[in-house]
Amino acid sequence: MPARSPLDTERDHLAASRAALSAMRADAESLDLTGVAPNWVSAEVLRGDIAVRIKSLADLAHTPLFFGRLDYLHALDEDDESGNRFYIGRRHVHDADGDPMVIDWRAPVSQPFYRATKRDPQDIALRRRFGYDGGELTAYEDEHLSDLEEAEKSSALLQREIERPRVGPMRDIVATIQPEQDEIVRAPLSGSVCVQGAPGTGKTAVGLHRVAYLLYSHRERLARSGTLVVGPNRSFLRYIEQVLPALGEMEVKQATVDELVAHVEVRGTDPATAAGIKGDARMAEVLRRAVRSGLRMPSEPVVVVRGSRRWRVPVYELEEIVRELQSRDMRYGSAREALPQRIAHAVLVQMERAGEAPDDRVQNAVARTPAVKAAVKECWPQVDPAKLVLRLLSDADFLAEQADGILDPEEQKAVLWAKPPRGVKSARWSPADAVLIDEARDLVERTGSLGHVVLDEAQDLSPMQYRAVGRRCSTGSVTILGDIAQGTTPWATPSWAAALAHLGKPEAAVEELTQGFRVPRKVIAYASRLLPAIAPELSEATSIRDSPGSLDVRTVPAGELAGAVAAACARALEHEGSVGLIAADARVPVLARALADAGLAHLTPGEETSAEARLTLVPASLAKGLEYDYVVLDEPAAVVDGEPDERTGLRRLYVALTRAVSGLAIVHATELPEPLRAPPRSW
Numbered sequence: 001m002p003a004r005s006p007l008d009t010e011r012d013h014l015a016a017s018r019a020a021l022s023a024m025r026a027d028a029e030s031l032d033l034t035g036v037a038p039n040w041v042s043a044e045v046l047r048g049d050i051a052v053r054i055k056s057l058a059d060l061a062h063t064p065l066f067f068g069r070l071d072y073l074h075a076l077d078e079d080d081e082s083g084n085r086f087y088i089g090r091r092h093v094h095d096a097d098g099d100p101m102v103i104d105w106r107a108p109v110s111q112p113f114y115r116a117t118k119r120d121p122q123d124i125a126l127r128r129r130f131g132y133d134g135g136e137l138t139a140y141e142d143e144h145l146s147d148l149e150e151a152e153k154s155s156a157l158l159q160r161e162i163e164r165p166r167v168g169p170m171r172d173i174v175a176t177i178q179p180e181q182d183e184i185v186r187a188p189l190s191g192s193v194c195v196q197g198a199p200g201t202g203k204t205a206v207g208l209h210r211v212a213y214l215l216y217s218h219r220e221r222l223a224r225s226g227t228l229v230v231g232p233n234r235s236f237l238r239y240i241e242q243v244l245p246a247l248g249e250m251e252v253k254q255a256t257v258d259e260l261v262a263h264v265e266v267r268g269t270d271p272a273t274a275a276g277i278k279g280d281a282r283m284a285e286v287l288r289r290a291v292r293s294g295l296r297m298p299s300e301p302v303v304v305v306r307g308s309r310r311w312r313v314p315v316y317e318l319e320e321i322v323r324e325l326q327s328r329d330m331r332y333g334s335a336r337e338a339l340p341q342r343i344a345h346a347v348l349v350q351m352e353r354a355g356e357a358p359d360d361r362v363q364n365a366v367a368r369t370p371a372v373k374a375a376v377k378e379c380w381p382q383v384d385p386a387k388l389v390l391r392l393l394s395d396a397d398f399l400a401e402q403a404d405g406i407l408d409p410e411e412q413k414a415v416l417w418a419k420p421p422r423g424v425k426s427a428r429w430s431p432a433d434a435v436l437i438d439e440a441r442d443l444v445e446r447t448g449s450l451g452h453v454v455l456d457e458a459q460d461l462s463p464m465q466y467r468a469v470g471r472r473c474s475t476g477s478v479t480i481l482g483d484i485a486q487g488t489t490p491w492a493t494p495s496w497a498a499a500l501a502h503l504g505k506p507e508a509a510v511e512e513l514t515q516g517f518r519v520p521r522k523v524i525a526y527a528s529r530l531l532p533a534i535a536p537e538l539s540e541a542t543s544i545r546d547s548p549g550s551l552d553v554r555t556v557p558a559g560e561l562a563g564a565v566a567a568a569c570a571r572a573l574e575h576e577g578s579v580g581l582i583a584a585d586a587r588v589p590v591l592a593r594a595l596a597d598a599g600l601a602h603l604t605p606g607e608e609t610s611a612e613a614r615l616t617l618v619p620a621s622l623a624k625g626l627e628y629d630y631v632v633l634d635e636p637a638a639v640v641d642g643e644p645d646e647r648t649g650l651r652r653l654y655v656a657l658t659r660a661v662s663g664l665a666i667v668h669a670t671e672l673p674e675p676l677r678a679p680p681r682s683w
């Protein structure tokens with residue numbers, strides 16, 4: 001028999017691991033729950049858990065079960081049967097004896113796969129990467145990390161994975177997480193991390209893998225407290241939603257900031273000035289005052305009648321109770337709940353002095369008497385957060401009182417409704433109003449905190465929005481991902497220090513990612529010409545992609561623009577992979593018609609690209625976070641003009657210029673914005 005090649009041996013291990021995974025699944029499916037759970041509720045919960053486990057044990061034919069191997073120089077544990085060789089994959093697989101066949105990428109033993117270098121081999125003799133074609137193992141590549149003779153070389157498999165055309169939703173990157181990314185992924189749960197990174201440096205990917213890592217390392221704690229990924233809009237969330245399930249994590253919630261604060265129906269918008277003021281952190285103080293504006297000192301004593309006796313709590317004593325509650329760092333609603341008990345306690349003290357021995361039940365009964373209730377209503381009225389904000393935005397005198405010394409008269413005028421609505425239901429609430437209501441709610445009743453929140457495209461939030469996200473992780477931690485240069489709201493944060501302060505996590509470490517995985521060299525160099533105008537403090541991203549990429553800039557006569565753009569899309573579609581046509585929002589209808597005239601069907605963002613439908617028409621306002629193999633960019637000057645000021649316009653353009661994985665074609669009739677006028681460098 002001919003000797004088996006190393007590749008054959010690895011394929012044997014793959015086949016054996018697959019068989020072991022099927023056995024694990026069969027085991028889970030055959031679990032008999034009869035008599036295990038004490039009641040039907042627990043039985044249902046258990047059944048649900050098992051269904052999730054069965055699903056997570058599915059063997060996805062096209063997803064490699066392992067993508068790497070580590071041979072340690074020394075066995076990690078003398079008694080450990082598994083020795084010093086580990087296969088690294090998306091999930092743990094063990095054989096019938098419980099011995100590991102594949103180790104989860106998140107386990108501590110897997111860490112050197114991502115971090116070990118020749119300079120710091122971390123006790124690794126061999127790191128092997130596997131190449132697959134579909135589900136088939138076709139290649140491997142070795143690095144002998146402890147062999148100083150072996151020259152360091154860049155990995156062709158890694159490069160191939162990074163250059164692979166992208167169709168469909170975002171994929172995981174477990175096989176190729178880079179050392180600087182891995183440090184963020186595996187940062188401890190207790191600390192909050194803020195990542196500044198140029199376009200395509202893997203911020204979103206890193207954030208999602210971090211959640212998966214934290215869930216693995218702190219499963220029970222986070223299962224109880226919950227985890228959440230916050231993204232800029234639904235189409236973005238749809239683009240990333242399959243990454244965590246592919247990593248075996250089905251329970252992570254996703255939401256936009258607007259969805260987090262959806263206490264009222266949002267049907268309106270604000271002019272930029274009003275939105276800016278409503279999003280300003282000073283509004284938190286205005287609301288704090290407004291919530292407390294109904295507090296009054298008691299005007300009459302409380303008289304409680306029980307049997308033949310009357311008990312009287314004098315005004316000065318009631319005042320003391322109210323003052324004491326006011327001085328405490330308590331939510332308005334909790335203090336309101338405590339007040340009747342405090343008054344009842346004062347009655348109880350009198351009863352005890354008179355020789356009675358009342359117990360808790362008596363105190364509760366006294367707290368519920370009409371006299372006590374009336375006093376509470378007078379001194380500490382109930383606050384409905386939406387009604388309060390409604391009043392603040394419609395009643396000029398009330399606003400003036402609450403905003404005195406905080407907002408100047410011009411600012412007050414800007415936030416007041418021109419025509420006050422009749423009630424909460426009929427009001428045309430804007431997104432910024434909903435955030436104000438959320439703040440007011442939190443002043444009344446504490447918002448529950450999750451264990452960990454990932455906030456993506458964080459540069460665009462207003463201070464009030466940061467506060468809304470911050471209270472959802474007040475006792476947990478947060479991963480903040482963003483790029484100051486891509487801030488396109490009028491209130492985009494000027495610095496991460498400011499954002500972190502509003503989030504309530506000023507101590508978070510700020511890390512920077514600079515290696516770009518998406519945008520080819522030629523394209524990122526061209527886009528980076530905008531940096532001095534939009535974020536002079538940031539350094540240009542480097543591209544770790546080998547290919548320089550293609551960059552084509554064409555000028556056409558104004559009357560021919562839409563047709564030339566459609567033709568550029570047709571040319572892009574000749575290549576493999578996805579195509580995104582990005583244009584100023586206002587130009588989308590014209591271009592939709594031009595595509596139809598050219599016989600090109602198109603999708604809208606959020607609709608999944610597939611081998612048959614590969615062209616998406618993307619309004620510039622929705623391009624953030626997305627990527628396409630080929631991008632056709634329509635009329636850059638229109639993208640800039642679509643924004644209220646030039647800096648925001650150039651930032652929007654920077655986002656549009658940095659969505660391409662392989663090639664970018666720019667078609668324009670109007671002169672290009674100044675930094676882009678000189679022709680691109682040839683490579």
Ligand SMILES: Nc1ncnc2c1ncn2[C@@H]1O[C@H](COP(=O)(O)OP(=O)(O)OP(=O)(O)O)[C@@H](O)[C@H]1O
Nearest residue numbers: 173176177178199200201202203204205517518625
């Ligand atoms: N280590 C890696 N290996 C392979 N691909 C990677 C790696 N890191 C990132 N990528 C890929 O690079 C692309 C860009 O990543 P991602 O969208 O996370 O970047 P980003 O920094 O969030 O970009 P943007 O600022 O534009 O939102 C994605 O296709 C991602 O899968």
